[in-house]
Amino acid sequence: MEKKNINRRDFIKIVGISTATVSGLFYGCGKGKSDENTSSDPTSPVPVDKMTYRTSDRGDKVSLLGYGCMRWPTLPSPAGDGNVIDQDAVNELIDYAMAHGVNYYDTSPVYVQGWSEKSTGIALKRHPRDKFYVATKLSNFSNYTRENSIKMYKRSFEELQVDYIDYYLLHSIGNGGMKTFRARYIDNGMLDYLIEERKAGRIRNLGFSFHGTQDVFDEVLAMHDKVHWDFVQIQLNYVDWRHASGRNVNAEYLYAELEKRNIQAIIMEPLLGGRLSNVPQHIVDRFKQQRPSDSVASWAFRFAGTWDKVLTVLSGMTYMEHLQDNIRTYSPLIHLTDEDKEFLEETAQLIKKYPTVPCNDCKYCMPCPYGIDIPAILVHYNKCVNEGNVPKSSKDENYDKARRAYLIGYDRSVPKLRQASHCIGCKQCIEHCPQDINIPRELHRIDSFVESLKQNKL
């Protein structure tokens, strides 16, 4: 083993020497890069013991990369017990993550059609309980009653096969304003109940995840003196930092408020459901000019991880390649310089120019009672926006190519019966969207765009 390592290092050195001169000619600023690049270099093995850890107020040593269990790979058809998740793939991903130092796993009773907790629990059960932290949530969106909420809370223990939960969250507060917040947690006494549970040790840390308007955030944060929030989960990335979409609050403000109160932040949507990885080509080129061997996604993760009050950064990694890439990024984390932050702010402004719909494919809006595949429609639209396949008029230079790509791709990614033309505008989805997208309006807009493409009347 030892010998092998030396050999590898020698090899890298030799390659490094021979390429250094060449790369120096092409990239003017090569200072101090050779040592930084070792982990992100895609040809080197994924580091096992280089993960950056943050220490929580209670002394938990949490890996900076947290595993979001909202996007587990699914089976083409459900397994015998009805589970839609590909359990073998989940086991493999979690084993790999554990082996490479990832120790924080974030799930919810409603994720992946309600199967995420169970599958995550099965995979984690195969590891010692003191080697991982598990987070889950009170996702009482549809039924606020105390009985139902307590039932949901207790069920999480069974599904996850644990007798304590490390991090417990009030799920997605902010949607529906203070009124909904009170109905979900105050009026039914659930918050008091959970505080008691924390005292009893069945919950080790209590916090909330936030999407929505500033007034709710401020008011719930003001309860800190009484409740003592151990952590708060916020949406943070270099676009939302200063350019939050819809009613959402800029992450710069959210983070500053937490920092003020010395509350640790857990980051969600660091990559906006992949939207910050799947960017237009010229933005990819921008990133590659800065750090040729780094992935586009790594910039977003470095941005999210660079803030000291951040405990962990969640990523819903469906694919092994994404897991590996993220492990590289945080093994160890290379902090952003001030120039880097400025560069990302400029990039955010460029990205904002593209009229994408701010959908992160979280599927909270699903299932649509009328069978529409909402995220698939929006994701396809965004993909075409980024690839320049949403023509403005039939006189556009690439109109024919773009039209074909849009229409054929549309039928491929969304079956006809689930396309936007079938959206009746019942508005039942709107309240579920954490990004505050007016889904029916967007679907109708996309539908009329598709219609004019089909009729060649753009």
Added chain:
Amino acid sequence: MLRKVRQILALVFFLCITLLFLDFTGTIHSWLGWMAKIQFMPALFAVNTAILVFLFLLTLIFGRVYCSVICPLGVMQDVISRFSGMRKKNRFTYSPALFYLRYIVLAIFIAAFFLGAGSVVALLSPYSSYGRIASNLLTPIWQAGNNILAYFAERAESYAFYSTEVWIKSLPTFVIAIVTFIAIFILAWRNGRTYCNTICPVGTILGCISRFSFFRIEIDRDKCKNCRLCARQCKSSCIDIKNHNIDYTRCVTCMNCLDSCKYDAIHYVSRFRKNKVNDVKTISHAEADNSRRAFLATAAMITAGSALKAQEMKVDGGLAEIIDKKVPHRNTHILPPGALNKNSFAKKCTGCQLCVSVCPNQVLRPSTDLMRLMQPEMSYEKGYCRPECTKCSEVCPTGAINLISLADKASTQIGHAVFIMENCVAVKDKVECGNCARHCPSAAIKMISIDKEDKNAPRIPSVNVERCIGCGACENLCPSRPFSTIYVEGHERHRMI
């Protein structure tokens, strides 16, 4: 030589016409559409005098080359017969004509034609029979092959292929296609052109003309050694060596006999040039083998890919189940724009399925009604008659569906929408919808409050039947399942609005 020419021409026609039925994109029609229009039956139904005259003259000059080159059903039988001949050579013998059967079938056909019994006509017309076989039996294989390519294209991020839906559009027609195919297959396998010379009305009509054709096959009595090799090659069983007679009403001028004769005693010559010997080159066996191999290769290509996978997009479990729509009862069936009116359409349509094959919106399907069996009609469970499409009118070889412009189509009323209150989701689920109004291309639907007094009450559609063109957008996109809350009732006569 002549045989070779006939074979090549026949194969070109056969493959091209088959492509017309297979090509669901409708692009080939602009190039090859004429091939369907020169078919005898479509020309007859379209009263296309020029083509009828051409076909009569063609037959009067060359004999029934129509049957061995232009007619796809005839060529199909030759193909089947050829395979059969590979197992058993020289298997034909002369048999006398089944005179009564031929003319009885012809009489039935003529009667049906004038009485407007479209289903009988469609059943007897050879072109329609082939159309049914192609669109019901070959198209699914073709589409499956296309879908496999689309599957790979999708993975390669290419937009060269897109997948299509494969479904049985009408069970009776499907069954008829299978039965026709099996019957013709058995007849052709055993006796070559039996169908053409006993049942086919076109064969009988052309036979009456070819009796007097200028060029014809003739036997040189002096040279003939009565070996019967020619008669044994004759798919039409029309060479009577005993009397050195050929039944010209049945001869399809396939030229097979020419190459079979070892004594140079049989020729394709002018009827007025008695027994003048022409140099007829014989085709070597090697050549024949080559062409056979070439044919096998094409056949293999067409049938390749029967493994049907990735037909429909897999459904994520997180999606609500969608119940299939059911066909509502329509008092009057719906005919595509360009069909003008029910009766003239029924008289002109030969039920060839070309329009059904090309309809990109899954709207046209063969009727199951006994009187109109196999003739197309419209229904909107899988799609609706989209404003940018006039494909059926472009391909119709008989003029049953007249060529129509997009503008005319947009103002042709083929039916009107009918609203059934109980089914409406605004009433059932108390939700806002208006999907019908949103998608009506002629703005014939407005949403109105269900309650005169209450402005905020659920809104239901109000259909202005004067503006409605019957395209079915409302019916197809209605969220109510299995029966839409709004459906289209056909019009017997189409009108311009």
